[in-house]
Amino acid sequence: MELLFVFLGGAIFGTIARYTLPHRDEHGSVLVPAIGAVVASVVWVALTWLGWAWDGGWIWWVSLGASVIAVVVADLAIGRHRVQTDAALLTKLTGSTATATAH
Template sequence: MELLFVAVIVAALGLGIRYLVPGHETYGVLLLPAIATAVGMIVWVVLLWTGFTFDGGWIWVWSILASVLASVAVALVLPRRRKADDAQLRASLGI
Protein backbone atom coordinates (compact mmCIF):
# COMPACT_ATOMS: atom_id res chain seq x y z
CA MET A 1 0.00 0.00 0.00
CA GLU A 2 2.85 2.38 0.77
CA LEU A 3 4.24 1.83 -2.72
CA LEU A 4 1.02 3.29 -4.09
CA PHE A 5 1.43 6.33 -1.83
CA VAL A 6 4.98 6.79 -3.08
CA ALA A 7 3.81 6.53 -6.68
CA VAL A 8 1.13 9.18 -6.24
CA ILE A 9 3.38 11.56 -4.31
CA VAL A 10 6.30 11.42 -6.73
CA ALA A 11 4.02 11.61 -9.77
CA ALA A 12 2.52 14.81 -8.39
CA LEU A 13 6.00 16.18 -7.72
CA GLY A 14 7.06 15.28 -11.25
CA LEU A 15 4.08 17.14 -12.64
CA GLY A 16 4.95 20.16 -10.52
CA ILE A 17 8.55 20.08 -11.67
CA ARG A 18 7.36 20.14 -15.27
CA TYR A 19 5.94 23.61 -14.76
CA LEU A 20 8.71 24.94 -12.52
CA VAL A 21 11.61 24.24 -14.88
CA PRO A 22 11.67 26.24 -18.14
CA GLY A 23 11.54 24.46 -21.48
CA HIS A 24 8.46 22.34 -20.81
CA GLU A 25 7.10 22.99 -24.30
CA THR A 26 9.63 20.55 -25.77
CA TYR A 27 8.25 17.38 -24.17
CA GLY A 28 4.94 15.86 -23.19
CA VAL A 29 2.90 16.45 -20.07
CA LEU A 30 3.32 12.95 -18.66
CA LEU A 31 7.04 12.45 -19.27
CA LEU A 32 8.34 13.86 -15.98
CA PRO A 33 5.61 12.31 -13.82
CA ALA A 34 6.32 8.95 -15.46
CA ILE A 35 10.06 9.25 -14.86
CA ALA A 36 9.52 10.38 -11.27
CA THR A 37 7.12 7.51 -10.62
CA ALA A 38 9.41 4.88 -12.10
CA VAL A 39 12.49 6.12 -10.25
CA GLY A 40 10.65 6.58 -6.96
CA MET A 41 9.12 3.11 -7.06
CA ILE A 42 12.38 1.43 -8.06
CA VAL A 43 14.30 3.18 -5.28
CA TRP A 44 11.55 2.27 -2.79
CA VAL A 45 11.69 -1.43 -3.70
CA VAL A 46 15.49 -1.54 -3.69
CA LEU A 47 15.58 0.11 -0.28
CA LEU A 48 13.00 -2.36 1.03
CA TRP A 49 15.14 -5.23 -0.22
CA THR A 50 18.22 -3.77 1.48
CA GLY A 51 16.51 -3.66 4.85
CA PHE A 52 14.82 -0.30 5.20
CA THR A 53 11.34 -0.46 6.73
CA PHE A 54 8.31 1.13 5.15
CA ASP A 55 7.48 3.01 8.33
CA GLY A 56 10.94 4.52 8.61
CA GLY A 57 11.53 8.03 7.43
CA TRP A 58 14.67 7.45 5.38
CA ILE A 59 13.00 5.26 2.79
CA TRP A 60 10.58 8.11 2.09
CA VAL A 61 13.34 10.71 1.94
CA TRP A 62 15.55 8.73 -0.44
CA SER A 63 12.70 7.67 -2.72
CA ILE A 64 11.30 11.16 -3.06
CA LEU A 65 14.73 12.76 -3.40
CA ALA A 66 15.82 10.33 -6.12
CA SER A 67 12.64 10.88 -8.11
CA VAL A 68 12.88 14.67 -7.84
CA LEU A 69 16.54 14.65 -8.88
CA ALA A 70 15.82 12.40 -11.86
CA SER A 71 12.92 14.60 -12.98
CA VAL A 72 14.93 17.79 -12.66
CA ALA A 73 17.85 16.26 -14.56
CA VAL A 74 15.60 15.23 -17.44
CA ALA A 75 13.82 18.60 -17.39
CA LEU A 76 17.14 20.42 -17.68
CA VAL A 77 18.85 18.20 -20.25
CA LEU A 78 15.98 17.31 -22.57
CA PRO A 79 15.06 20.79 -23.91
CA ARG A 80 18.67 21.61 -24.83
CA ARG A 81 19.12 18.23 -26.47
CA ARG A 82 15.82 18.53 -28.32
CA LYS A 83 16.61 22.02 -29.66
CA ALA A 84 20.06 20.91 -30.81
CA ASP A 85 18.64 17.84 -32.56
CA ASP A 86 15.91 19.92 -34.20
CA ALA A 87 18.47 22.43 -35.45
CA GLN A 88 20.60 19.62 -36.84
CA LEU A 89 17.59 18.09 -38.60
CA ARG A 90 16.60 21.46 -40.09
CA ALA A 91 20.15 21.96 -41.35
CA SER A 92 20.25 18.52 -42.93
CA LEU A 93 16.90 19.13 -44.62
CA GLY A 94 17.96 22.58 -45.82
CA ILE A 95 15.19 24.38 -43.97
Protein backbone atom coordinates (compact mmCIF):
# COMPACT_ATOMS: atom_id res chain seq x y z
CA MET A 1 0.00 0.00 0.00
CA GLU A 2 2.86 2.38 0.81
CA LEU A 3 4.33 1.78 -2.64
CA LEU A 4 1.10 3.13 -4.14
CA PHE A 5 1.39 6.29 -2.02
CA VAL A 6 5.02 6.74 -3.06
CA PHE A 7 4.05 6.26 -6.71
CA LEU A 8 1.30 8.87 -6.41
CA GLY A 9 3.63 11.24 -4.55
CA GLY A 10 6.19 11.00 -7.34
CA ALA A 11 3.48 11.61 -9.93
CA ILE A 12 2.22 14.65 -8.00
CA PHE A 13 5.72 16.13 -7.76
CA GLY A 14 6.16 15.44 -11.47
CA THR A 15 2.92 17.23 -12.26
CA ILE A 16 3.95 20.21 -10.14
CA ALA A 17 7.31 20.31 -11.94
CA ARG A 18 5.62 20.08 -15.33
CA TYR A 19 3.50 23.15 -14.72
CA THR A 20 6.04 25.27 -12.81
CA LEU A 21 9.23 24.73 -14.82
CA PRO A 22 9.92 26.18 -18.28
CA HIS A 23 9.69 24.23 -21.54
CA ARG A 24 6.42 22.48 -20.72
CA ASP A 25 5.41 22.86 -24.36
CA GLU A 26 8.50 20.92 -25.43
CA HIS A 27 7.41 17.48 -24.16
CA GLY A 28 4.30 15.45 -23.51
CA SER A 29 2.03 16.14 -20.58
CA VAL A 30 2.56 12.75 -18.94
CA LEU A 31 6.32 12.35 -19.42
CA VAL A 32 7.59 14.29 -16.39
CA PRO A 33 4.92 12.96 -13.96
CA ALA A 34 5.70 9.43 -15.16
CA ILE A 35 9.41 9.97 -14.54
CA GLY A 36 8.61 11.17 -11.03
CA ALA A 37 6.39 8.19 -10.29
CA VAL A 38 8.88 5.65 -11.62
CA VAL A 39 11.89 7.16 -9.86
CA ALA A 40 10.07 7.35 -6.51
CA SER A 41 8.90 3.74 -6.86
CA VAL A 42 12.28 2.35 -7.90
CA VAL A 43 14.09 4.17 -5.10
CA TRP A 44 11.48 2.99 -2.59
CA VAL A 45 11.79 -0.65 -3.64
CA ALA A 46 15.59 -0.47 -3.66
CA LEU A 47 15.62 0.98 -0.15
CA THR A 48 13.23 -1.67 1.15
CA TRP A 49 15.49 -4.34 -0.34
CA LEU A 50 18.37 -2.71 1.52
CA GLY A 51 16.43 -3.16 4.74
CA TRP A 52 15.04 0.32 5.32
CA ALA A 53 11.79 0.19 7.29
CA TRP A 54 8.74 1.15 5.24
CA ASP A 55 7.23 2.94 8.22
CA GLY A 56 10.33 5.04 8.86
CA GLY A 57 10.55 8.66 7.85
CA TRP A 58 13.85 8.52 5.99
CA ILE A 59 12.62 6.16 3.28
CA TRP A 60 9.87 8.67 2.45
CA TRP A 61 12.23 11.64 2.37
CA VAL A 62 14.82 9.87 0.22
CA SER A 63 12.30 8.37 -2.22
CA LEU A 64 10.30 11.53 -2.75
CA GLY A 65 13.42 13.70 -2.69
CA ALA A 66 14.99 11.59 -5.43
CA SER A 67 11.76 11.97 -7.38
CA VAL A 68 11.85 15.77 -7.08
CA ILE A 69 15.48 15.92 -8.18
CA ALA A 70 14.82 13.56 -11.10
CA VAL A 71 11.82 15.49 -12.43
CA VAL A 72 13.58 18.86 -12.22
CA VAL A 73 16.67 17.54 -14.00
CA ALA A 74 14.62 15.65 -16.58
CA ASP A 75 12.31 18.57 -17.34
CA LEU A 76 15.16 21.02 -17.80
CA ALA A 77 17.34 18.61 -19.80
CA ILE A 78 14.55 17.42 -22.09
CA GLY A 79 13.36 20.98 -22.69
CA ARG A 80 16.83 22.31 -23.54
CA HIS A 81 17.61 19.34 -25.77
CA ARG A 82 14.31 19.67 -27.62
CA VAL A 83 14.81 23.41 -28.23
CA GLN A 84 18.32 22.79 -29.59
CA THR A 85 17.30 19.91 -31.85
CA ASP A 86 14.26 21.80 -33.14
CA ALA A 87 16.43 24.81 -33.98
CA ALA A 88 18.98 22.59 -35.72
CA LEU A 89 16.26 20.86 -37.73
CA LEU A 90 14.73 24.19 -38.71
CA THR A 91 18.12 25.43 -39.87
CA LYS A 92 18.69 22.23 -41.81
CA LEU A 93 15.28 22.36 -43.48
CA THR A 94 15.46 26.02 -44.41
CA GLY A 95 19.10 26.03 -45.47
CA SER A 96 20.04 28.85 -43.09
CA THR A 97 18.38 31.40 -40.88
CA ALA A 98 18.90 34.13 -43.51
CA THR A 99 17.03 32.02 -46.08
CA ALA A 100 14.20 31.39 -43.64
CA THR A 101 13.65 35.09 -42.97
CA ALA A 102 14.05 36.13 -46.62
CA HIS A 103 11.09 34.04 -47.79
